[in-house]
Amino acid sequence: MGALYMIIGTLVALGVLVTFHEFGHFWVARRCGVKVLRFSVGFGSPLLRWHDRQGTEFVIAAIPLGGYVKMLDEREGDVPPALLDSAFNRKSVRQRFAIVSAGPLANFLLAMVFFWLLAMLGSEQVRPVVGAVVPGSLAAQAGMAVDQEIVAVNGKPVSGWSEVNLQLVRRLGESGQLDMTVRELGGSGEQHLQIPLQNWLKGVEEPDPITSLGIRPWRPQIIPVVAQLDPEGPAQAAGIRLGDRLLSMDQQPLDDWQQVIDAVKVLPGEPVSLQVERAGERLDVSLTLAARGEGDARRGYLGAGVEGGEWPAEMLREVSFGPLEAVVEGVRRTWTMSLLTLDSLKKMLFGELSVKNLSGPITIAKVAGASAQSGLGDFLNFLAYLSISLGVLNLLPIPVLDGGHLLFYLVEWVRGRPLSERVQGWGVQIGISLVVGVMLLALVNDLGRL
Numbered sequence: 001m002g003a004l005y006m007i008i009g010t011l012v013a014l015g016v017l018v019t020f021h022e023f024g025h026f027w028v029a030r031r032c033g034v035k036v037l038r039f040s041v042g043f044g045s046p047l048l049r050w051h052d053r054q055g056t057e058f059v060i061a062a063i064p065l066g067g068y069v070k071m072l073d074e075r076e077g078d079v080p081p082a083l084l085d086s087a088f089n090r091k092s093v094r095q096r097f098a099i100v101s102a103g104p105l106a107n108f109l110l111a112m113v114f115f116w117l118l119a120m121l122g123s124e125q126v127r128p129v130v131g132a133v134v135p136g137s138l139a140a141q142a143g144m145a146v147d148q149e150i151v152a153v154n155g156k157p158v159s160g161w162s163e164v165n166l167q168l169v170r171r172l173g174e175s176g177q178l179d180m181t182v183r184e185l186g187g188s189g190e191q192h193l194q195i196p197l198q199n200w201l202k203g204v205e206e207p208d209p210i211t212s213l214g215i216r217p218w219r220p221q222i223i224p225v226v227a228q229l230d231p232e233g234p235a236q237a238a239g240i241r242l243g244d245r246l247l248s249m250d251q252q253p254l255d256d257w258q259q260v261i262d263a264v265k266v267l268p269g270e271p272v273s274l275q276v277e278r279a280g281e282r283l284d285v286s287l288t289l290a291a292r293g294e295g296d297a298r299r300g301y302l303g304a305g306v307e308g309g310e311w312p313a314e315m316l317r318e319v320s321f322g323p324l325e326a327v328v329e330g331v332r333r334t335w336t337m338s339l340l341t342l343d344s345l346k347k348m349l350f351g352e353l354s355v356k357n358l359s360g361p362i363t364i365a366k367v368a369g370a371s372a373q374s375g376l377g378d379f380l381n382f383l384a385y386l387s388i389s390l391g392v393l394n395l396l397p398i399p400v401l402d403g404g405h406l407l408f409y410l411v412e413w414v415r416g417r418p419l420s421e422r423v424q425g426w427g428v429q430i431g432i433s434l435v436v437g438v439m440l441l442a443l444v445n446d447l448g449r450l
Contacts, residue, residue, distance in 0.1 A: 003369075005369040005370075005372045005373040006365050006366060006368060006369025006370075006372075007365075007369070008369075008372065009365075009368035009369045009371065009372030009373075009379065010364070010365040010368045010369065011064055012368075012372070013364075013368045013382070013383055013386060014064050014065065014066075015041065015064060016110075016383065017107065017110070017383065017386060017387050017390055018041055018042075018064075018066055018067040019041050019067065020106050020107065020110045020387075021067070021103045021104070021106055021107050021390060021391075021394070022039060022040075022041065022067045022068065022069050022103065023039075023106060024102035024103045024104075024105060024106025024107075024109075025069045025099060025100070025102050025103045026039050026069050027102065028098050028099045028102035029069065029071055029088070029099045029102075030054075032091055032095040032098065032099055033085065033086055033091070034071050034072065034086055034087070034088050034091060034095075034099065035054075035055070035056075035071065035072040035083060035086040035087070036054075036056045036069060036070070036071050036072075037055075037056065037057065037070045037071060037072060038056065038057045038058075038059060038068075038069070038070040039056060039057070039058050039059070039067075039069050039070075040058075040059040040060075040061055040067050040068050040069075040070070041059070041060050041061065041064070041067040042059075042060060042061030042062060042063050042064045042065070042066070042067060043061050043062075043063040043065065043066060043067075043068075044061050044062040044063040045061060045062045046059045046060070046061050046062075047060050047061060047062055048060040065361075071087075071088040072086055072087045072088060073087055073088045073089050074087055074089050074090070075089055093409050093412055093413045094413075096405075096409055097406060097409045097410075097413075100402050100405045100406055100409070101395075101402065101406060103394060103402055104390075104391040104392075104394040104395045104402055104403075105391070106391075107387045107388065107390045107391030107394070108334055108338065108387070108388065108391045110383075110384075110387045111330075111333075111334045111337070111383075111384040111385075111387040111388045111391070112327075112330040112331055112334045113330070114330075114380045114381070114383055114384035114387070115329065115330035115333040115334055115384050116326045116327055116329070116330035117326075117380060118377060118380055118381060118384070119320070119321040119325070119326035119329040119330060119333075120320065120321060120322070120323060120326045121320070121377060122318055122319060122320025122321075123318075123319055123320070123377065124316055124317070124318055124319075125159055125160030125161075125162070125316070125317055125318075125319055126160055126161055126217070126311065126315060126316060127149055127159075127160065127314075127315050127316065127317055128149060128150040128158060128159075128160060128161050128163075128164045128217065129147065129148070129149045129150075129185055129217070129218040129315065130144060130145065130146055130147065130148045130149075130150070130182075130215055130216070130217070130218060131146065131216045131217055131218030131219055132146060132215075132216035133145060133146060133214055133215060133216070134214035134215075134216070136214075137213060137214020137215075138195050138196070138197075138212075138213045138214055139195065139213045139214040139215050140214055141195075142180070142193040142194060142195045143191075143193055144180070144182065144193055144214075144215065147184065147185045147218075148182040148183065148184060148185065148191075149182060149183055149184075149185055150164055150180060150181070150182055151181050151182065151183055151190060152179075152180070152181035153167035153168065153178075153179070153180055153181075154167055154170070154171070154178065154179055155179060155181075159317060159319050160317070160319070161210070161217055164210065165209060165210055166336075166340070168209035168210065168213075169207075169209055169340065169344075170340060170343065171197060171200060171209075172200065172201050172202075172207055172209065172347065172352070172353055173199065173200065173201065173202040173203070173347050173352025173353050174197055174199075174200055174352070175197055175198050175199055175200070176196075176197055177194050177195070177196060177197070178194070178195040178196075178197050178200075179192060179193070179194060179195075180192075180193045180195060181193075195213065199352075200212075202351070202352050202353075203351060203352070203353070203354045204297075204354060205293070205294065205297040205354045205356040205357070206293065206297040206356070206357070207354075207357075216258070218315065219258060219309070220309035220310055220311055220312070220315075221255075221256050221309065222256060222257040222258070222306055222307075222308070222309040223245070223255075223256070223257070223306075224245065224246040224254050224255075224256065224257045224259070224260050224306060225243065225244070225245050225246075225306060225307075226240060226241070226242055226243065226244045226245075226246070226304045226305070226306065227242060227243075227305060227306050227307040228242075228304065228305030228306070229241075229242060229303065229304055229305075230303035230304070232303070233290065233301065233302065233303015233304065234287045234288060234289055234290050234301070234302060234303050235287065235302050235303040235304040236303060236304075237287070238274075238285050238286065238287035239285060240274075240276065240285060240287075240304060241278065243278070244276040244277070244278050245276060245277040245278075246260060246274060246275075246276055247274075247275045247276060247277055247282065248274070248275045249263050249264075249272055249273070249274055249275075250263075250272055250273055251273075257306050260302070264289060264299075264300040264301070264302045265299040265300050266299075266300065267289050267300040268289060268290075268291035268292070268293075268298050268299055268300040268301070269288065269289060269290070269291040269300070270288065270289055270300065271286065271287070271288045271289075272286075272287060272288075272289060273285070273286050274286075274287065289301060289302060290302075290303065294448065333384075334384075334388060337384075337385060337388045338388055338391070338392055341388060341389055341392045342392055344357070345392075345396075355441060355445075356445055356448070357445075358438070358441060358442045358445055359442060359445065359446065360439065360442030360443045360445060360446040361442075361443070361446070362443070362446035362447070363445075363446050364386070367382060368382060398431045398434055398435065399424070399427035399428045399430060399431030399432075400428055400431040400432055400435060401431065401435070404427065404428075404431050408424060408427070
């Protein structure tokens with residue numbers, strides 16, 4: 001079932017985002033008087049095709065990894081004299097600029113629509129209340145304490161842990177002061193904490209900002225009774241069964257599932273001794289934990305899970321917006337995520353953020369499947385983030401991408417004439433090399449995660 005969700009989720013995501021991106025080019029081209037020869041979603045052999053009244057061929061092709069809009073252009077073939085006025089290359093710089101930029105802008109508009117819908121649908125969020133502070137950690141040194149609620153990070157109000165994490169991600173690889181505003185649970189007085197950062201998590205693979213500060217989110221106590229088992233995990237291989245109550249690990253008592261998580265993750269590939277209770281009888285089980293991840297992200301893996309605990313009503317809050325408020329929220333979230341994407345790319349370029357965080361088609365497919373399986377809200381959220389990523393990446397000033405064409409048009413506007421064919425050819429070759437290199441790096445990262 002998971003594989004089916006992954007396939008369907010990926011096809012829907014790519015189909016919607018690519019179609020909307022290309023429609024942006026198509027719609028503006030038509031209004032600028034350019035004749036569009038073909039509008040294709042996908043590459044390769046056509047599975048379905050038809051023509052409209054203006055002679056444009058619409059195609060759904062076999063390989064759903066992109067799309068394109070083919071316009072009448074003298075650089076790509078002979079153009080009848082009667083149609084020269086409708087050729088793309090005969091249009092003004094301003095018109096060509098508008099046509100090319102319309103694709104990425106359509107992606108940002110689509111993200112705004114998805115965020116608008118999500119804002120109106122609303123969401124239930126866990127209040128960012130501190131459950132524990134690791135002694136000696138950055139949070140402990142700043143004076144953070146248990147049962148404090150985080151209300152703002154870097155001056156930005158936060159309503160849940162996801163927003164806390166988003167604000168912290170923006171500081172990855174940086175030095176300086178991190179400002180966190182907290183208040184006592186149920187209180188009204190606020191306190192400002194200053195946390196000093198020095199090349200914080202610079203170059204770390206798969207960084208966990210909240211945990212690295214020494215903060216443990218508040219969670220309801222969950223008795224460590226096994227409710228899930230990975231068929232290929234070390235727990236099942238050692239004979240752990242559903243319903244077993246984990247009592248201790250290496251003679252350290254286990255009263256809460258979080259204690260199991262904390263104990264396991266620091267022992268990748270290490271042998272451990274578990275004591276479990278089964279049907280009133282205590283049993284000793286020895287096993288070797290598996291290891292997941294690489295480098296600093298390497299963690300121990302038990303292959304067991306529990307059922308979630310009940311959250312008290314006071315620890316949850318419903319966040320929703322009216323239709324007009326949701327428009328503002330949609331624009332704000334789109335702007336925030338666009339800046340975060342650009343900032344992350346800059347940090348990867350300068351080594352402040354590990355390039356291991358770059359994801360390719362395999363990770364995208366897995367996340368598409370997982371979000372589709374989680375529900376409509378999660379899937380729309382994924383589509384919005386992916387649409388923003390597509391828009392930002394296409395605007396990068398790299399030849400062969402939309403941003404590269406826009407750069408050429410900007411130079412043409414300044415100079416009063418276009419760059420020579422030879423210079424543009426060199427740019428395209430460099431652009432292709434960069435794009436292929438990044439794609440290969442992302443694919444290698446994907447394979448490493450597998």
